[in-house]
Amino acid sequence: MSLKSSSLKYVVFQGSKNFRLRIVMATLAGKPIKIEKIRSEDFNPGLKDYEVSFLRLIEAVTNGSLIEISYTGTTIIYKPGIITGGTYTHNCPNSKAVGYFVEPMLYLAPFSKKKFSILFKGITSSHVDPGLDALKWGLLPILEKFGVRECALHTLKRGSPPLGGGEVHLVVDSLIAQPVTMHAIDKPMINTIRGVAYSTRVSPSMVNRMIEASRKVLKNVGCEVNITADVWRGENSGKSPGWGITLVAENKSGWRYFSECVSGPGDVPEDIGMKAAYHLLEEISCSSVVGRNQLALAIVYMVIGKEDLGRLRISKKEIDAKFITLLRDIKNLFGTQVFLQDCDDDEDDMLLTIKGIGFTNTNKKIA
Amino acid sequence: LNGAVNYKKKWDIGKLIYMDNISPEDCIKRWRGEEEEEEEVIDRDNQDDFFIKKQQPNNLDDKNTISPNRKAHSDDLENFVPYFDTMENLISKWSKSASFKDLQKRFIIAPKIATNEEE
Structure with missing residues (x-):
């Protein structure tokens, strides 16, 4: 009768690795999973606040999902429901950037019942999570390749760490039955490098200094370099000062390579610009399609x-x-x-x- | 013939990936044919020029590279930003013309420059 007596077979994982993707893939596969030993050896065992926040988000965009977290938080059971999407506002904790939450949504959004329209509030840039421009210029083109064409990420407010205060709106309008089969067997040629350098609550000269430094490195490549300055002021620039740069190498067939760098305390804009440029070169050399x-x-x-x-x-x-x-x-x-x-x-x-x-x-x- | 030949097993990455008893890090090591000792030597090398370069004025964000050694980085798979070498190593790598020319093959460059590069 009850769910328990039907003795569902869980796919069992261990550890906190790959947490978001495991949840996302379980949702797509429709298989219940159990994750054990989440940071069980750690000083602070169990799920972190942002992981719980992520589970809440999953709960909001699906219908019929069942999430059980053990008392210590080191074990969770997740029985996926169907992806419903819809309109929702998600307040991201300040321990993780919005990219941490937006990225897994890209895996689910096109297979939903209703269109996805989610407003994320929180920090919009971090050293480890995808930034807004990286999502927009780096990941959405990949979706496009698989047949998800109407997908957009609108930046309403930017918010740098530590206080955040940013707002982004993810809108996925194309709902597809299944992704297109990929045949990418040739290495694409790059014809332009584009980029966005942004700043919040600091002098616009920071942006220009970053652009200068990146251009200096990239000019040796010999292809067109076009970096936009994106200075945010007033209400829409969040609660903390910050700046960063995203560089994208692109080609006619629609593939993109990208790198991003965000400022930290005590950083000089020239260094960040240069770092992003070298990371882009390295990323291109490390990648194929x-x-x-x-x-x-x-x-x-x-x-x-x-x-x-x-x-x-x-x-x-x-x-x-x-x-x-x-x-x-x-x-x-x-x-x-x-x-x-x-x-x-x-x-x-x-x-x-x-x-x-x-x-x-x-x-x-x-x- | 005289036993000096080092018979190193060549691993097939396609099979290694699904050998669940081997940790992902070890898979990579075996596949690349790296020994434990070799790794350490490389690490030491890195550290050496890390300290030498540190005296230079344009010493970049060494605190910014999240983890100096790759192991610490790959431990946390939730990181979106992939692993990058230290800035010092990257700068020296990309200022060499050989690696740069290799990379330029990936670009469609204006013909004026292309003739200079004999492409």
């Missing part, structure tokens, strides 16, 4: 694609511990494995082949 920071999104979309072989060219440098953890989690949840093959024309690259699991948006099913 997608950058390291876009890989997870691309792979998950390929996994939930049609029952057909999708191909993606990756660089050997992209194969790291994170990549392996992701693929193991995918195998545990979706039961599909990737196949890696050496590329004939370049020994630095490999061809990743995945058979999609034939996922369909439950809300789009024709009865």
Whole structure:
């Protein structure tokens, strides 16, 4: 009768690693999961406040989800419901930037019942989470490649750490049944480098100094460099001073590589600009079709694609511990494995082949 | 023939990935054929020029690189920003013309510059 007697089989994970993606993939796969030993050895055991906040967000955009957190917070059970989306305002805790919450939404939004329109409030930039421009210029183009065209992230207010006060609006209008099968087997050529340098509550000269420094590094490459200054003033610039830069290398076929740097206490704008530029060069050299920071999104979309072989060219440098953890989690949840093959024309690259699991948006099913 | 040949097993990454008994970090090590000792040597090297370069005036945000060694970084998979080498190493890497030329193959550059680079 009850849910408990039906003895649901959980997919069991351990540790706090890859937390958001495990929840997101469980939702897509429709499989209940149990995560044990979340920071059980830690001085502060259990879930952090931002992880609980993330679970609340998941609860809000789905219907019928069941989340049980153990008394100590070191074990959670998550039974996914259906993705419903809708309009919602999420107040992000100041311990994590909004990017931490927006990024996993990109995996779910196109497969929802209603359109996604979520307002996120909080800090808009951080050293470890995706910034607004990185999401907008780096991750949304990946979605576009998989058939999610009407997807936008509006910046209403920027808010630098530590106090935040920013506001972003994620709107995903295209609801698709399943993602397009990917065949990206050629290394795309880059034709321009664009960028955005922003500042909140500081002198606009900071922005120009960052741009100058980045241009100095990138001018050796010899391609067009175009960096926009984005200075935020007054009400809309949040509660704390801050600045940062996002650089995007783009090409005609719609692939993007990006790097971003945010200021910390005591930083000089020239250093941040230079750092972003060098990181961009490094990122390009480490990537093939997608950058390291876009890989997870691309792979998950390929996994939930049609029952057909999708191909993606990756660089050997992209194969790291994170990549392996992701693929193991995918195998545990979706039961599909990737196949890696050496590329004939370049020994630095490999061809990743995945058979999609034939996922369909439950809300789009024709009865 | 005289046993001096180092028979190192060449690992197939496709299989290594799904060997659950091996930790992801070890998979990478085995696949790249790196020994534990080698790693340490590299680390020491890094530290050496880390200190030398520190005396230079344009010593960049060494406090900003989240973790000097890769291990600490890969521990936290929730980090969105990928691992980058220290600024000093990146600057020296990209000021070499060889690595730069390699990278320029990825760009469509204006013909004026392309002739200079013999491309």
